[in-house]
Amino acid sequence: MIRTVTARYVFPANGPPLPGGLLSLEGDRIVAVKPAGTRTADEDFGNAAILPGLVNAHTHLDLSGARGLIPPTDPDHFTEWLRGVIAYRIGRSAEQVREDIRDGLKEVLQSGTTLVGDITSGGASWDVLVTSPLRSWVFFELIGLDERKFVTDARRTGRLIGWAFDSPRPLGNCKTDTSQTKGGLSPHAPYSVHGRIARNIMSGIVPTATHVAETSQEGELLERRTGSFVQFLTDLGVYQPEVLVDSWTRYLAPWNESSKGISNCLVIHANYLQPDFSFWPHQSVVYCPRTHAAFGHPPHPFRELLARGVRVCLGTDSLASNPDLDILAEARFVRSRYPDFPGEQLLKMISLSGAEALGWADECGSLEVGKSADFVVVPLPNGEERDPHDLFLKDGSPPSVRSTMFRGEWRD
Numbered sequence: 001m002i003r004t005v006t007a008r009y010v011f012p013a014n015g016p017p018l019p020g021g022l023l024s025l026e027g028d029r030i031v032a033v034k035p036a037g038t039r040t041a042d043e044d045f046g047n048a049a050i051l052p053g054l055v056n057a058h059t060h061l062d063l064s065g066a067r068g069l070i071p072p073t074d075p076d077h078f079t080e081w082l083r084g085v086i087a088y089r090i091g092r093s094a095e096q097v098r099e100d101i102r103d104g105l106k107e108v109l110q111s112g113t114t115l116v117g118d119i120t121s122g123g124a125s126w127d128v129l130v131t132s133p134l135r136s137w138v139f140f141e142l143i144g145l146d147e148r149k150f151v152t153d154a155r156r157t158g159r160l161i162g163w164a165f166d167s168p169r170p171l172g173n174c175k176t177d178t179s180q181t182k183g184g185l186s187p188h189a190p191y192s193v194h195g196r197i198a199r200n201i202m203s204g205i206v207p208t209a210t211h212v213a214e215t216s217q218e219g220e221l222l223e224r225r226t227g228s229f230v231q232f233l234t235d236l237g238v239y240q241p242e243v244l245v246d247s248w249t250r251y252l253a254p255w256n257e258s259s260k261g262i263s264n265c266l267v268i269h270a271n272y273l274q275p276d277f278s279f280w281p282h283q284s285v286v287y288c289p290r291t292h293a294a295f296g297h298p299p300h301p302f303r304e305l306l307a308r309g310v311r312v313c314l315g316t317d318s319l320a321s322n323p324d325l326d327i328l329a330e331a332r333f334v335r336s337r338y339p340d341f342p343g344e345q346l347l348k349m350i351s352l353s354g355a356e357a358l359g360w361a362d363e364c365g366s367l368e369v370g371k372s373a374d375f376v377v378v379p380l381p382n383g384e385e386r387d388p389h390d391l392f393l394k395d396g397s398p399p400s401v402r403s404t405m406f407r408g409e410w411r412d
Contacts, residue, residue: 008020
């Protein structure tokens, strides 16, 4: 049975907003997206916006218990914040981590997110996400400058990833034989992984996510082997300058050029990359606006990157650096800082661009015929805006998502 819903605005994300637009669903699929007046709606959400299910491209759900415990520092003392994160992780039991992941997931779901990219230590979030009502990429984090340990961990994790790709466990809420949760690898950062092996991983067939250019001191370490990271790694007893790459360019360049475009690679943060930095087509930048601001970094180059055709999407990062895991709040923060930035582009950064970066764009990320029936209903204020996107993006917009549909069913 086909059912049709409408609201004050429908925002497909792959085209202009539709005042009084109509969205028709059959089962778990979208079968029509039409302008007002073309058919009769079965349900009218009134003064609200219908948006695609939202995409949070970068989280660390296993750090959800750290809210307020490790305050972000200024950029010059970033390694002090890292020490706090390490101490926090060491003091957390496995059961506490599992509870943190569940708590973080609740926030993600409440914010209307239907696709998430999560980096997790030891794959801890896999069992939680694989049974949850949303799609996800779980990136198994790899850390280590010692070659033998790094290779051992990578091989062990690779076997888990292979299992995740080839034999996904059945899901009770999965309506097809395709898993909603997929696996990838996350070489942590240029300062914390064996450079040659990490680059080899990032040129392979497994999707990857890696933190790059999060601080200027990271660049100082790579290019000159000086700065606060030297003491930080020395204190940890892991400093091996000979295995580090000598630049961000070398780190991100595919190990084998013939493999470019085979797999997606998320470049997390990219706070200090120059706007003319060369990206490969399969690499996407994930900008985490409120975390970026919390550390007091200079303005992010996302506008210049977008102007050059680089895909940029948004993430929340973790609760160790952010007040919540609400991806719509990230977009509203960007709008408040950059009021001239196009609202249509900002919506794509929390929907279609994130789905493209995570390899799910054929299934979700926009309201298009044939895609999954994933959407959120967001209350709107009274009045009008020159750009209709400002009705849900500007300061003063109603604070939360009213309801979320995932795969044709309303989510609790």
